[in-house]
Amino acid sequence: MSLQIIINGLALGSVYALIATGFSLIFNVLKFSNFSHGALMTLSAFIGYFVSVATGWKLIPVIAVSMLAGGLIALIGEFVAFRKITIRNTSPVYFFVSSITLGTLYEGIVTIWVGPNFYNFPRFFKSSVIRFSGLVVSTSDLIMFISSVIALVLLVLLIQKTRLGRALRSVSFDRDTAGLMGINVFGTIQFAFLLSGALAGLAGVFLGINYTLFPQLGNLVVKGFIASVIGGLGSISGAVIGAVLLGLIETLLINFVGSGYAPVFSFVIMLVFLLVRPQGIAGSNIQEKA
Amino acid sequence: MKRLLAILLAAFMTLGLAACGTSNQPAPTPTPGGNQPSAEGDIVIGVLQDITGPTSTLGKMIQDGAQWAADEINAAGGVNGRKIQLKTYDTKGDVQEAINAFTRMATTDKVTAVIGPPVANIGIAIAPISENYNVPVLAFAIDDRATIKDDKTPYKNMFLFQPSAMQQGDIMANYAVTEKGFKKFGIIYNQANAYSVSLVDAFKKSASGLGATIAAEVPYQPTDKDFKTMLNKIVAEGVDAIYAPNYTQELILIVQQARAIGYEGPLVCGLDAAPPFPSLAGADANGIIYINNITESEPQIQSIAKAYKEKKNSDATNKFFLGYDVMKIIAKTVGEVGDDSVAIRNAVEKLTGYQGLTGNITIDPATHQTKGLEMVMHEIVDEQPKMIKRYAVPEKK
Numbered sequence: 001m002s003l004q005i006i007i008n009g010l011a012l013g014s015v016y017a018l019i020a021t022g023f024s025l026i027f028n029v030l031k032f033s034n035f036s037h038g039a040l041m042t043l044s045a046f047i048g049y050f051v052s053v054a055t056g057w058k059l060i061p062v063i064a065v066s067m068l069a070g071g072l073i074a075l076i077g078e079f080v081a082f083r084k085i086t087i088r089n090t091s092p093v094y095f096f097v098s099s100i101t102l103g104t105l106y107e108g109i110v111t112i113w114v115g116p117n118f119y120n121f122p123r124f125f126k127s128s129v130i131r132f133s134g135l136v137v138s139t140s141d142l143i144m145f146i147s148s149v150i151a152l153v154l155l156v157l158l159i160q161k162t163r164l165g166r167a168l169r170s171v172s173f174d175r176d177t178a179g180l181m182g183i184n185v186f187g188t189i190q191f192a193f194l195l196s197g198a199l200a201g202l203a204g205v206f207l208g209i210n211y212t213l214f215p216q217l218g219n220l221v222v223k224g225f226i227a228s229v230i231g232g233l234g235s236i237s238g239a240v241i242g243a244v245l246l247g248l249i250e251t252l253l254i255n256f257v258g259s260g261y262a263p264v265f266s267f268v269i270m271l272v273f274l275l276v277r278p279q280g281i282a283g284s285n286i287q288e289k290a
Numbered sequence: 291m292k293r294l295l296a297i298l299l300a301a302f303m304t305l306g307l308a309a310c311g312t313s314n315q316p317a318p319t320p321t322p323g324g325n326q327p328s329a330e331g332d333i334v335i336g337v338l339q340d341i342t343g344p345t346s347t348l349g350k351m352i353q354d355g356a357q358w359a360a361d362e363i364n365a366a367g368g369v370n371g372r373k374i375q376l377k378t379y380d381t382k383g384d385v386q387e388a389i390n391a392f393t394r395m396a397t398t399d400k401v402t403a404v405i406g407p408p409v410a411n412i413g414i415a416i417a418p419i420s421e422n423y424n425v426p427v428l429a430f431a432i433d434d435r436a437t438i439k440d441d442k443t444p445y446k447n448m449f450l451f452q453p454s455a456m457q458q459g460d461i462m463a464n465y466a467v468t469e470k471g472f473k474k475f476g477i478i479y480n481q482a483n484a485y486s487v488s489l490v491d492a493f494k495k496s497a498s499g500l501g502a503t504i505a506a507e508v509p510y511q512p513t514d515k516d517f518k519t520m521l522n523k524i525v526a527e528g529v530d531a532i533y534a535p536n537y538t539q540e541l542i543l544i545v546q547q548a549r550a551i552g553y554e555g556p557l558v559c560g561l562d563a564a565p566p567f568p569s570l571a572g573a574d575a576n577g578i579i580y581i582n583n584i585t586e587s588e589p590q591i592q593s594i595a596k597a598y599k600e601k602k603n604s605d606a607t608n609k610f611f612l613g614y615d616v617m618k619i620i621a622k623t624v625g626e627v628g629d630d631s632v633a634i635r636n637a638v639e640k641l642t643g644y645q646g647l648t649g650n651i652t653i654d655p656a657t658h659q660t661k662g663l664e665m666v667m668h669e670i671v672d673e674q675p676k677m678i679k680r681y682a683v684p685e686k687k
Contacts, residue, residue, distance in 0.1 A: 004551075008518045015516075117347060118539045120570050128550050128574070138518070138550035211515040212542055212570075220515070254519045259510040260481065 004135055005255050006248065011141035013247025014148040015207065019224030020231065020239035021152060022199035028234040029172045029192040030086065032095035036077060037200055038221025039106035042213075044070035044197070045204025046110055049213055052122055059124040059205075063147070066201035074197025075190055077102050086189065103218070111215040118214040121205070144206040151202055152240055155195065159236065168192060172234075226270045231280050238282025245281075332375035333368075333629050335360070335620060336401035336425070338392055338416075340409060343383025345537060348408040348609050352430065353378055355606070355613025356405050358598070359621070369625050374617075377401060385415040392416045396423040402629045403620050406448075407431055408609055410455075410484035413448075420447040426635035428616045430609070432458060433488040437658045444658035449638055451616050451651065452583050454659050455485070458560065459492025461681050462533070462581055465667055466558050467500040470579070472531040474505050475558075476524030478517065478544060480536055481509035489535035489560055505529050517547045525553045531579075535560035542571045549574040564608050568670045578670045583608045583648040585666045585677040590647055608648075615646035 019041070026034040048066030051057065057065075081102040085094045125139040159165035170178040171188045179185045207217055223246065224239075231242025249269065253262040273280060337356055340349030353376075360374040368374065377399055379391035388407065395401045406429025407413050413431020420427055426447050429436065432455040437448045453461070466472045475497060479486040494504055505527035508520040521544070524532055534544050534557050541562055548557065556577045557563075563580035584591050591611065598606040619641065620634070627633040641653040654661040667678040 002522075004522060005519060008516075008522065011518070012516050111342075115346075118542075118570075120542065120572070123572060128546075129552055131552065136550075136552040138547070140550070212539060214539065219513075251516075251519045255523065259508070259514055259520060263511065263513070 002255075005251055007135060007137055009248035009251035010244065011138065011145060011247070012251055013244035014141075014145040015203070015210065015220075016223050016227045016243035016247050017152065017240045018144075018148050018199060018203035018206065019221055020227040020243045021155065021236055022196040022203065023221065023224045024228050024231075024234055024236055024239040025155075025192055025196045025199070027228065028236065029168060029189055030082070030095065031234070032092065032099065033225060033228075033233075034196070035096070035099045035221060035225075036081070036103035036106060037196065037224070038218025039103040039110070040070055040073060040077070040197060040200040040218070041204035041207060041221070042110050042215060042218040043073060043106045043204075044201035045208040045213055045217065046114060046119075048201065048205050049119055049121055049208060056122075059143070062121075062124075063202060063205050066205045067198040068201070070197035070199070070201030070204065071194040072197070073106075074193040074200065077197075078190060078193040083186070086186075107215055107218065114213075114215065118212045119208075120212055121209050124209065140206070140209045144210070147202065147206070151199065152236070155199075156236060158195075164188070164191060223266075226266060229270050229280060230273050232282035233280060235280065235282035238280050241281050332373045333624055334375050334377055334399060334401050335617070336392075336395035336399060336404040337376050337378040338381060338388060338395065338404055338406055338412075338427075339378065340383045340407065340412075341378065341380035343381070344539070345383050345409050347538060347607070349381070349383075351607050351609035352405065352408055352613035354598075354602070355610035355615075356617040358594075358610070359614045359617035363618075363621050369621050372629075374621060376405075381407060381409075381412055383409065383412075385412055388412040388416055389419055392419060392427075396420075396425045401425060402624065402631050403428060403634050405429075405613060405616055405620070408612075410436060410488065413437075414484055417445045417448050420445060423447065424635070425631045426638055428620065428638065430612055431485075433484045434659075435484070435488075444656070447635060448658055449653060450659040451619075452612060452648065452660060453663055453665055454657075455488035456492045457659075458581055458665065459489045459494075459535075460496045461665055461667075462489075462535075462558055462560070463493045463496035463500060463502070465681065466531060466533075466579070467497055467502045470531070470556070472556075472558075473502050474528070474530045475502060475533050476506040476508070476527060476529040476531075477504060477533045478508045478510065478520060478524060478536075479534065480512055480540060482512045483537070485537075485560075486535050490533070493533055493535070515543060517544050518551050521548050521551055521553065525551060529555070531556045531558050533558045536562065538562040538567050538570070541567060545571050545574045545578065561608060563670070564668070565605055565675060566607065568673050568675055573673060575670045575673060579678075580668050580670070580675075581681075582666050582668055582675075584611050585668065586675065587677055594647070611647045615644075615648050615651070618646065619644055619651070 023037050044066045047069040048062045051065045052062040081098040128139055130137045130139055130142060159168055167183045167188045170183055171185055175185055227243035227246045228239050230245060231238030250262050250266060253265050337353050339353045340346050357376055360376055364373045381388035395404055404425055404427045406427040408430040410431045410433035413429055413436030414433055417436050428449050428451060430452055434454055434456055437450050438444055477490055479490045506524045508523055510520060556579055559578055559580040563578050564582045568575045595606045623634050623637045627637045639655050644651045649663045651663060652661045664680045666680050668675045669678055
């Protein structure tokens with residue numbers, strides 16, 4: 001197996017990891033699949049794009065703007081689309097419907113705003129390629145991989161080592177008991193949405209750099225969902241493992257059986273996991289609401 | 291309050307159902323004769339384009355070009371004193387939407403002629419349906435199947451106003467092999483797109499006939515975004531050039547990712563590497579060879595392109611000029627034979643030597659495609675398109 005293919009697979013996996021992590025975070029806390037996450041990536045990436053075009057800012061400030069925008073929009077989204085459902089504790093299917101509706105709203109806003117065309121981020125890197133010992137790595141892939149690792153390590157540290165992280169884990173485990181123990185449940189849920197939105201902004205910028213910006217960019221959230229299922233729905237580390245695995249599998253399939261069959265195999269793998277090991281690789285035992 | 295909401299919801303649903311009812315009406319029985327609008331009033335021309343959706347950059351440009359020509363004609367007093375009115379329907383890049391819209395144009399709107407789609411999938415879908423009506427469709431879908439039936443006879447109403455896929459693939463292969471000396475090609479194309487598939491077929495046939503080899507052929511899916519591994523397979527074969535006849539957005543990703551894996555050689559592309567592609571792809575686009583209906587440096591193109599830029603604050607692409615030419619051809623024909631759609635169809639079939647912005651247009655009655663129309667070869671140098679030479683389309687074998 002060529003090392004170059006593995007490098008390509010890792011690069012693709014790191015894209016999926018960024019998507020899957022934000023997705024898993026909300027699943028972890030509220031136990032539902034937030035399908036508005038993809039459209040939020042698109043919306044926050046476009047905000048970053050227009051800021052970069054207007055100001056000429058470099059990559060890091062653009063990422064900061066997108067993450068901030070993603071976080072704030074996610075907060076508003078939580079209040080508008082999910083708060084009432086959470087308070088009323090009504091049928092879980094409403095979370096699903098609400099997240100799809102919110103995603104359609106975000107995509108609609110982007111389409112009206114930018115039209116159906118596609119856009120390219122300004123060139124952020126002097127050289128688009130880094131070569132070492134016969135291997136070629138795209139600069140944007142490498143920076144995206146490093147950024148993903150940094151973001152995910154910070155996220156894990158935050159969840160494992162801080163009071164806010166403990167609150168998140170408590171609310172994720174048992175919302176009612178956490179509330180009785182004095183934890184601000186909705187504050188914690190909002191914090192999860194803020195983090196998830198910020199990750200959507202980060203993913204959106206890198207997706208935009210790699211794949212151009214267009215209103216349907218967020219459709220890639222499906223890959224994040226598959227990665228989450230493989231890794232274990234609701235598990236952050238599982239999402240990363242699942243994403244990297246999915247990236248590698250897809251790249252190998254494209255190389256050996258062609259692009260036509262690759263998506264079929266990806267879905268088959270997901271179905272096998274759902275049948276044989278529904279809790280995924282990480283073994284997170286969470287009952288999904290929707 | 292709840293009751294009020296329920297009433298409002300019920301009212302909205304009723305209105306929604308009513309709207310669905312009208313949009314899904316069965317098509318009225320086709321009229322045996324042509325569409326014969328009254329002698330008075332506007333001449334209504336249908337425009338069937340992708341105004342939204344993935345190929346909207348093509349459809350909107352054609353619509354703009356047709357509107358520009360119609361405005362010019364109307365400002366000059368119209369056709370025999372009657373104004374031209376365009377009735378545009380958005381296909382949204384969707385075959386079923388396009389079929390519904392075309393049927394409505396032919397039956398309810400009773401348009402005189404239709405300025406048809408630039409996209410092969412939609413052209414192929416409406417071609418058999420167009421046989422039921424008597425409305426000519428002057429289109430840009432280059433796939434042979436959009437104008438020619440399986441028995442090799444042309445669809446009576448379908449016309450193509452630029453060289454077909456067979457002709458364009460032929461030109462690209464001829465230029466790449468004989469002029470540039472490329473002997474070994476890799477091909478990457480969207481296997482769900484009739485435009486890409488038909489160009490690849492023609493290119494392979496011609497390149498092989500000229501002694502070149504296709505070392506790697508990589509089809510991809512419309513949902514694919516990561517092409518690096520596919521391109522790795524091609525580059526590993528040590529090809530002289532990559533043939534990539536794909537839509538603009540996919541082409542940007544392919545070119546950027548080809549450069550990102552270290553491929554610095556040439557790519558040979560179709561119409562979609564024309565502006566605005568070079569500015570969108572940036573320096574990665576340098577070295578790309580592509581074909582176009584026009585070249586921006588020609589005086590007749592420059593003046594209208596400048597006026598368009600001033601008015602719209604964006605650049606007119608080749609599709610704009612194709613839309614412009616076809617609108618002018620329809621107006622000329624209506625001026626000569628009146629606005630009966632059958633008479634227009636018969637006249638378009640015999641069109642000879644019309645000097646448009648995109649070249650000297652003659653329609654071949656045997657194929658309903660252009661005959662001998664030149665196309666212009668370009669290379670992207672310093673992120674700008676540079677005209678290399680004009681190529682006459684070889685006669686179909």
